[in-house]
Amino acid sequence: MKTLVRGEKAKLQNFTAATQLEVEVNVTSRFDMDITCFGLNSEKKLCDDRYMIFYNQLQSPSNEIQLHGHSSGRGTFSINLSKLPSSVQHLVFTATIDGDGTMGMISSGTFVIKALGEPILNYSFSSNDFKNEKAIIITEIYYKDIWRVSSVGRGFDGGLGALLKDFGGEVAQEQTQPAPQITAAPVSIPHANDNKKILLEKKMEVLAPKILDLSKKAKVSLEKVGLQNHHAKVALCLDISGSMSGLYRSGKIQEFAERILALGTRFDDDGSIDIFLFGANGHEAGELTIDNFNGFVNQLIRQYPLEGSTYYGKVMKIIRQHYFGSASERKQPISKEMPVYVMFVTDGATFDEKETVNHIRNSSYEPIFWQFMAIGKSNKGLKNRGFLRAFRSDFTFLEALDNLSGRYLDNADFFSVEDPQHISDNQLYDLLMTEYPEWVKAAAAKGLILRQLN
Numbered sequence: 001m002k003t004l005v006r007g008e009k010a011k012l013q014n015f016t017a018a019t020q021l022e023v024e025v026n027v028t029s030r031f032d033m034d035i036t037c038f039g040l041n042s043e044k045k046l047c048d049d050r051y052m053i054f055y056n057q058l059q060s061p062s063n064e065i066q067l068h069g070h071s072s073g074r075g076t077f078s079i080n081l082s083k084l085p086s087s088v089q090h091l092v093f094t095a096t097i098d099g100d101g102t103m104g105m106i107s108s109g110t111f112v113i114k115a116l117g118e119p120i121l122n123y124s125f126s127s128n129d130f131k132n133e134k135a136i137i138i139t140e141i142y143y144k145d146i147w148r149v150s151s152v153g154r155g156f157d158g159g160l161g162a163l164l165k166d167f168g169g170e171v172a173q174e175q176t177q178p179a180p181q182i183t184a185a186p187v188s189i190p191h192a193n194d195n196k197k198i199l200l201e202k203k204m205e206v207l208a209p210k211i212l213d214l215s216k217k218a219k220v221s222l223e224k225v226g227l228q229n230h231h232a233k234v235a236l237c238l239d240i241s242g243s244m245s246g247l248y249r250s251g252k253i254q255e256f257a258e259r260i261l262a263l264g265t266r267f268d269d270d271g272s273i274d275i276f277l278f279g280a281n282g283h284e285a286g287e288l289t290i291d292n293f294n295g296f297v298n299q300l301i302r303q304y305p306l307e308g309s310t311y312y313g314k315v316m317k318i319i320r321q322h323y324f325g326s327a328s329e330r331k332q333p334i335s336k337e338m339p340v341y342v343m344f345v346t347d348g349a350t351f352d353e354k355e356t357v358n359h360i361r362n363s364s365y366e367p368i369f370w371q372f373m374a375i376g377k378s379n380k381g382l383k384n385r386g387f388l389r390a391f392r393s394d395f396t397f398l399e400a401l402d403n404l405s406g407r408y409l410d411n412a413d414f415f416s417v418e419d420p421q422h423i424s425d426n427q428l429y430d431l432l433m434t435e436y437p438e439w440v441k442a443a444a445a446k447g448l449i450l451r452q453l454n
Helices: 162-165 194-207 209-224 242-249 252-267 296-303 314-323 353-363 396-403 425-432 434-446
Strands: 001-003 010-011 022-026 033-040 065-071 075-079 090-097 110-113 118-126 136-144 146-156 233-239 272-280 282-289 342-348 368-375 412-417
Touching: 022 033, 022 090, 033 065, 033 075, 090 162, 090 233, 110 136, 110 314, 118 136, 118 146, 136 162, 136 242, 146 162, 209 252, 209 425, 233 252, 242 252, 252 272, 252 282, 252 342, 252 425, 272 314, 282 296, 282 314, 314 342, 314 353, 314 368, 314 434, 353 368, 353 396, 368 396, 368 434, 396 412, 396 425
Parallel strands: 001 118, 233 272, 233 342, 342 368, 368 412
Antiparallel strands: 010 146, 022 075, 022 110, 033 090, 065 075, 090 136, 110 118, 136 146, 272 282
16 A cells, blocks of 8 residues: 655556545544545536535435545545546545634544555645644545546635635635624624535525525524524424324425424534434434435334324433433533524423423523424414414413523423414514524523524
8 A cells, every 4th residue: 555645646547447446534633524525627626516525415416426434524435437527537535624623733634545445545644734724635536647646735724615715616705894893783703614504505406495495484584583693403303192193194294394404404504403203202213304304204204103192301301312411400501512402393281291391490501492382272372473362271381381490591482383384484483583592692691502603
């Protein structure tokens, strides 16, 4: 196996005649890091966004490039050079830090090319090779009469945005004027993920135009409350008790899930939301994404048949463990950079009110907000906004959560709908932002959210 040094170039044909390669990239650090392969033209420009292969787009149009294994700082790509279109003549492998940290603070990195399962070329680097860069071009496989490889090791202080600009891609609009010291309106602070959101929108244009349309409606509601640049993880928690059967069969839950997925694309750039279920038991049920949303709920119910009773507390425990590693009693706040917004949907009262109250109180010390929506009749919610008449309550317990004592922060809101299809998209997104914006401010002030972006 040939070891390359920084800046060295080599001809691939000197090491293999194979055109099917495997590329392994591994960067060890304590920061969140994304590994990406850019397919560029002869001028080293990204002329087709579908050849940007990363965690949110796992393959090129004809599967010439595929990302199989990926996690923070790690990616394994399979590449068929013979199938690449003539327009793609450079495959550029990069690493970008998401958030704080620089490449001068990494531990080590390796880039390995394999053919027929055997390593043929590798390149190693460390923090000594970089300083304040937030993105690096590690290595490049390119065509010049024959396929060649170059260990580049070039850094960019500007991170992903600088990379995209260098490759001719679109970047978020830059601020050319200094922000005023005093302003009555919220100040939008650019975030490293803004450029990823641009790429996500482009992907939705192709794969999920329906979700993109909903996402634009959600954006309007977020702008009203100053959360247009807010970042959070979104979870959808669905009741699978037997009484929900008609709602699932009618497609109303599928439609509602798509509306929450669209909100998730505004709050996060990964194009997915986490799914949790509850009935007699609680379940962690994977992710709803812009890749798998079509028919997702029908498949979900086949895997998790409806159950005979309703326990909120069981799934709340699972959710807290998922995001914070524990669902125990808390007396001290914990902090995260990204809070969690839980959309909690039910059509009936819980059998474990005490357990539910305990989770609400204990999670008030965590950066998590519970947005309860009841499907059915209630004294609280839409009737106060002119949508429904007053009637007898079926959700007294949920109505009382707003006045629950013993909490570090008020971390829950509740409204009801008689039918989720009878409320417009714009009305729904406005309702979802009734109390959450104030919670965000309070959570940031009390240290639950490490970096408030609005």
